[in-house]
Amino acid sequence: xxxxxxxxxxxxxxxxxxxxxxxxxxxxxxxxxxxxxxxxxxxxxxxxxxxxxxxxxxxxxxxxxxxxxxxxxxxxxxxxxxxxxxxxxxxxxxxxxxxxxxxxxxxxxxxxxxxxxxxxxxxxxxxxxxxxxxxxxxxxxxxxxxxxxxxxxxxxxxxxxxxxxxxxxxxxxxxxxxxxxxxxxxxxxxxxxxxxxxxxxxxxxxxxxxxxxxxxxxxxxxxxxxxxxxxxxxxxxxxxxxxxxxxxxxxxxxxxxxxxxxxxxxxxxxxxxxxxxxxxxxxxxxxxxxxxxxxxxxxxxxxxxxxxxxxxxxxxxxxxxxxxxxxxxxxxxxxxxxxxxxxxxxxxxxxxxxxxxxxxxxxxxxxxxxxxxxxxxxxxxxxxxxxxxxxxxxxxxxxxxxxxxxxxxxxxxxxxxxxxxxxxxxxxxxxxxxxxxxxxxxxxxxxxxxxxxxxxxxxxxxxxxxxxxxxxxxxxxxxxxxxxxxxxxxxxxxxxxxxxxxxxxxxxxxxxxxxxxxxxxxxxxxxxxxxxxxxxxxxxxxxxxxxxxxxxxxxxxxxxxxxxxxxxxxxxxxxxxxxxxx
Numbered sequence: 001x002x003x004x005x006x007x008x009x010x011x012x013x014x015x016x017x018x019x020x021x022x023x024x025x026x027x028x029x030x031x032x033x034x035x036x037x038x039x040x041x042x043x044x045x046x047x048x049x050x051x052x053x054x055x056x057x058x059x060x061x062x063x064x065x066x067x068x069x070x071x072x073x074x075x076x077x078x079x080x081x082x083x084x085x086x087x088x089x090x091x092x093x094x095x096x097x098x099x100x101x102x103x104x105x106x107x108x109x110x111x112x113x114x115x116x117x118x119x120x121x122x123x124x125x126x127x128x129x130x131x132x133x134x135x136x137x138x139x140x141x142x143x144x145x146x147x148x149x150x151x152x153x154x155x156x157x158x159x160x161x162x163x164x165x166x167x168x169x170x171x172x173x174x175x176x177x178x179x180x181x182x183x184x185x186x187x188x189x190x191x192x193x194x195x196x197x198x199x200x201x202x203x204x205x206x207x208x209x210x211x212x213x214x215x216x217x218x219x220x221x222x223x224x225x226x227x228x229x230x231x232x233x234x235x236x237x238x239x240x241x242x243x244x245x246x247x248x249x250x251x252x253x254x255x256x257x258x259x260x261x262x263x264x265x266x267x268x269x270x271x272x273x274x275x276x277x278x279x280x281x282x283x284x285x286x287x288x289x290x291x292x293x294x295x296x297x298x299x300x301x302x303x304x305x306x307x308x309x310x311x312x313x314x315x316x317x318x319x320x321x322x323x324x325x326x327x328x329x330x331x332x333x334x335x336x337x338x339x340x341x342x343x344x345x346x347x348x349x350x351x352x353x354x355x356x357x358x359x360x361x362x363x364x365x366x367x368x369x370x371x372x373x374x375x376x377x378x379x380x381x382x383x384x385x386x387x388x389x390x391x392x393x394x395x396x397x398x399x400x401x402x403x404x405x406x407x408x409x410x411x412x413x414x415x416x417x418x419x420x421x422x423x424x425x426x427x428x429x430x431x432x433x434x435x436x437x438x439x440x441x442x443x444x445x446x447x448x449x450x451x452x453x454x455x456x457x458x459x460x461x462x463x464x465x466x467x468x469x470x471x472x473x474x475x476x477x478x479x480x481x482x483x484x485x486x487x488x489x490x491x492x493x494x495x496x497x498x499x500x501x502x503x504x505x506x507x508x509x510x511x512x513x514x515x516x517x518x519x520x521x522x523x524x525x526x527x528x529x530x531x532x533x534x535x536x537x538x539x540x541x542x543x544x545x546x547x548x549x550x551x552x553x554x555x556x557x558x559x560x561x562x563x564x565x566x567x568x569x570x571x572x573x574x575x576x577x578x579x580x581x582x
Contacts, residue, residue: 076244103453169485279484306384
């Protein structure tokens with residue numbers, strides 16, 4: 001690590017240079033309007049002005065408690081001598097927003113970027129929680145590159161139903177399959193519904209929200225211990241408070257995202273993702289964040305760095321426990337320490353605390369070695385994300401081994417094809433559907449352009465006729481995503497996607513497909529000549545949006561293998577102060 005050298009302090013900050021410093025008409029204009037909120041004159045004396053970028057929304061249940069946390073952040077900023085100014089940005093809520101929150105991650109990132117650049121801010125606290133809000137705010141902040149730090153809302157408490165813990169998402173998928181198989185009634189299902197989400201917070205499994213909270217911490221962009229504190233635990237408020245204190249010093253030091261999010265930081269995050277059994281969605285999000293910082297990160301990096309990482313966090317959907325137990329066991333710092341001791345991390349990576357990653361975790365203890373296991377008792381010795389390639393996925397597809405069935409990681413089967421999600425829904429309950437547990441379910445036209453937005457539909461539920469046999473998993477292949485709470489032998493993000501004319505588009509019923517995860521192979525068993533003939537004759541069936549944001553998305557989104565950002569947003573555009581507004 002190149003040692004970080006703090007900037008000189010005091011100095012003139014961008015809030016003074018462009019807005020609040022001086023006696024010109026424009027300076028008075030900017031200050032006087034701010035003062036209608038009851039702000040004393042001495043708050044504009046050159047102290048750091050800190051934005052609190054808040055994704056609070058009642059339409060984003062994971063983030064509905066962030067108003068309270070923002071107040072705690074303000075306390076810390078005032079204590080440290082800064083001026084906090086809270087502002088809202090678009091909040092893509094995973095559980096309510098259609099067609100998928102992923103379609104609006106880039107819109108949120110645009111909102112954040114322009115708000116940070118165009119307003120008198122010297123630093124920013126990123127208030128996040130729900131799946132897409134964490135990467136979106138990191139992407140926007142990286143493109144401006146003013147000092148930034150993340151504080152997450154934290155996971156909800158464990159679900160409790162009939163004497164057992166149930167996890168958000170994971171238990172929903174399991175109970176849904178049980179109802180289709182006739183194991184539980186609709187009344188049972190409805191009873192479980194009210195027991196799943198019993199407190200504020202995001203998913204209590206190692207779903208995408210918990211994964212991305214862990215990625216923010218592993219990247220060094222959040223204070224150590226941030227990821228796992230339950231939303232309703234008083235220590236979550238403490239974390240918000242001390243984060244507010246810390247951002248003021250970061251502005252004085254000029255410690256920026258580009259100083260923290262180096263290639264080494266991304267490599268650390270990939271390895272941590274393998275150890276926690278993190279969501280496949282982390283692949284797309286980290287690729288997109290890296291693109292904003294200007295870091296060359298690829299799917300090959302994901303596969304190379306994850307192959308030798310055991311999954312040691314025993315949480316649903318890969319394992320048994322939930323986020324509460326993870327926090328009580330010591331949380332992410334224990335995982336980071338274990339990886340560091342095993343020589344699998346860049347221990348000297350810089351973090352927003354100003355310390356190295358290793359300095360933050362070297363003294364932590366593991367309080368439950370069944371929740372955070374030693375390497376020799378890992379859930380799987382080769383965790384991480386497996387990237388498979390072949391004539392069916394020339395640019396790659398991903399699979400999460402820790403959530404898959406080991407016997408299916410090497411499998412050859414007959415394709416049963418669904419042309420889109422509506423085709424799947426129309427056929428899956430049909431008892432005459434020619435399918436059994438040895439088949440491979442193939443779903444098309446659900447990628448970034450195809451859905452549009454690349455929804456979490458890749459973990460297709462199995463047909464009832466198979467479930468009734470006691471079968472709980474089959475190989476499934478698509479260009480879609482799946483929830484981080486989901487499980488199964490599910491091949492995702494197949495690239496190029498079907499709607500862009502990738503080979504997935506021309507798979508036919510009855511084709512034989514070979515999945516060989518140990519050898520990282522995904523092969524459609526037809527000749528090169530036949531594949532070329534099919535592709536030459538292929539015509540897209542996906543409607544092209546003619547106007548609105550959907551049109552912008554369709555025209556501008558890049559492939560999942562590159563992070564599904566917009567082509568015109570890749571890179572960073574800096575913090576230069578825009579022209580005067582009057």
